[in-house]
Amino acid sequence: MIDGGEQFYGVRELAGRLGVSASTAHRLLSDLEELGMVSRTPAGHYRLGMEFLRLAWTASTRFPLRDAASDVLADLAGRSGESSFFGLYNEQRRKMMFAVSVESSHPLRYTVPQGVWLPLHAGASGLAILAFLPEQVQAEIAHGGLDALTDRTLVDAGQLAERLARIRRDGYAISHGERINGAIAIAPVMGPADAVIGDIGITVPESRFNAAATSELVTLVRQSAELLTRRFTGTRPEPSQR
Numbered sequence: 213m214i215d216g217g218e219q220f221y222g223v224r225e226l227a228g229r230l231g232v233s234a235s236t237a238h239r240l241l242s243d244l245e246e247l248g249m250v251s252r253t254p255a256g257h258y259r260l261g262m263e264f265l266r267l268a269w270t271a272s273t274r275f276p277l278r279d280a281a282s283d284v285l286a287d288l289a290g291r292s293g294e295s296s297f298f299g300l301y302n303e304q305r306r307k308m309m310f311a312v313s314v315e316s317s318h319p320l321r322y323t324v325p326q327g328v329w330l331p332l333h334a335g336a337s338g339l340a341i342l343a344f345l346p347e348q349v350q351a352e353i354a355h356g357g358l359d360a361l362t363d364r365t366l367v368d369a370g371q372l373a374e375r376l377a378r379i380r381r382d383g384y385a386i387s388h389g390e391r392i393n394g395a396i397a398i399a400p401v402m403g404p405a406d407a408v409i410g411d412i413g414i415t416v417p418e419s420r421f422n423a424a425a426t427s428e429l430v431t432l433v434r435q436s437a438e439l440l441t442r443r444f445t446g447t448r449p450e451p452s453q454r
Contacts, residue, residue, distance in 0.1 A: 220253055220255075220257035220258065220259050221257060221258050221259070222256075222257055222258075223237050223238050223241065223258070224237075226241070226258065241258055244261070245258075245261070246304070247261075247263060247304075248261045248262060248263025248264070248302065248303055248304045249261050249263055249264045250264070251303055251407075254346065259407070261303065262300075262301060262302060262303055262409065263302065263303075263304070280440075280443060280444065281298045281311070281312040281412075281440060282312060282314065284298075284412070284436050284439055284440045284443070285297070285298060285312060285313065285314040285412070285436070286314045287436065288314075288412070288414065288432060288433065288436040289314040289315070289316055289317075289414070291432050292414050292429055292432050292433070293316060293317075293318065294316045294318075294321070294414040294415065294416045294429075295313060295314065295315045295316040295321050295322055295323070295324070295414060295415050295416075296313065296314050296412070296413070296414050296436070297310050297312070297313040297314075297324050297337065297412070297413055297414070297415065298310070298311050298312045298313070298410065298411075298412050298440065299311065299337045299338070299341065299399065299410045299411045299412070299413070300409070300410040301341045301408055301409060301410045301411075302329070305329055306332065306349065306352075306353060307329040307330055307331060307332060308329070308330055308332060308337065308338050308341055308410060308411075309326070309327060309328055309329050309330060310324040310325060310326045310327075310328070310330075310337070311326065311327075311410075312326070313326060318417075318420070320417050320419070320420065321417065322392060322395045322415045322416075322417060324337075324415065330391070331358075331359065331361075332345075332353060333353065333354070333358050333365070333366060333367075333372060334359075334360075334361040334362075334365045334366075334387075334390050334391045335361075335387045335390045335391030335392070335397055336384075336385035336386050336387040336390075336397035336398055336399040336413060337385075337391070337397055337399045337411060337413055338391070339375065339376065339379055339385040339387065339399075340379060340384060340385040340399040340400060340401045340411040340413070341401060341408055341410060341411055342376060343376040343377075343379035343380050343385065343401070344380065344401045344408045345408055350373070350376060354369040354372050354373060355369050358372065361390070361391050361392075362389055362390060362391065362392070362393050364387075364388060364389045364390045365390050365391070366390070383400060383401075383434070384398060384399060384400040384401075384430055384433070384434065385397075385398070385399050385400075386398045386399075386426070386430075388418065389418060392415075394417060394418045394419070395415050395416070395417065395418065396415065396416045396417075396418055396421045397413055397414065397415045397416070398413050398414055398416075398426075398429055398430055398433050399411040399412065399413030399433070400412065400413070400430075400433055400434050400437040401437070402437050402440060402441045402444075409441070409444060411437065412433060412436050412437045412440055413433055414429065414432075414433055416429075
C-alpha cells in the first residue's frame with residue numbers, strides 16, 4: 213500500500229512475502245517495533261521505523277545524514293544569518309536530538325548540543341515535533357512530568373495542550389528562552405502525513421531578534437524543511453503540517 217509516497221504493509225501481506233505464518237510475522241514485527249526498526253500507522257499497518265532510517269542515513273557512505281542535511285542547513289544559516297539545526301525524533305525514547313547544525317557567522321550565537329537526547333516539551337525544536345505526534349503520545353508526555361529547563365518552560369499540561377493546538381494550526385513553533393535562556397527558535401515539522409521525522413529550524417539570540425522579521429524567517433525555515441523532507445522521504449509535507 214502506498215500513501216503520499218510512503219509504503220505501508222499489513223501483517224498478512226508481509227507474512228506471505230516472507231513465507232511464514234501470520235502469527236510468526238506478527239511476533240517478528242512486534243520485536244522490530246520495540247527496536248524502532250518498524251512503526252505502525254493509526255490504521256494498524258507497518259512501515260519502516262525512524263531508527264531504521266536513522267541507521268540507514270548514518271551508515272550509508274554514499275548519502276550519510278550529515279552530508280544530506282549540511283548543505284540545506286548551510287544555505288538556511290546563510291540566508292537567515294542565524295544558526296540552523298536539524299532535530300531528529302526517536303519514537304521509542306519520545307525525545308529528540310540535534311543531529312546536525314550549522315553555526316551563524318555572528319560573534320554572538322548559540323550552539324545546540326548535538327547527539328544528546330532532549331525532552332519534547334521545551335523549546336520550538338521539541339514542540340514542533342510533539343504537536344504532530346498522536347494525541348495519546350502527547351497526553352502521556354504531558355502528564356508524565358514536565359521538567360522546567362528554564363523559568364519560561366511550560367510545565368502545565370493544560371497550557372501545553374493549548375500551545376500544541378496553536379502550533380498545529382500555524383504549522384511551526386516559535387519559542388523564547390524555553391530551552392536555553394536568551395535564545396529564540398523557529399521550527400517547522402518535517403515528515404509525510406502522520407509520520408513525524410523531526411524538524412529543521414534556526415536559533416536566534418534574543419538580543420538580536422526582530423519580531424518584524426518573524427514572517428520572513430518562518431518562510432525561509434519552511435522552505436528548507438520542505439527541501440530536506442523531499443530529500444529524506446521523497447514526499448512533500450502535508451499542507452496542514454507546514
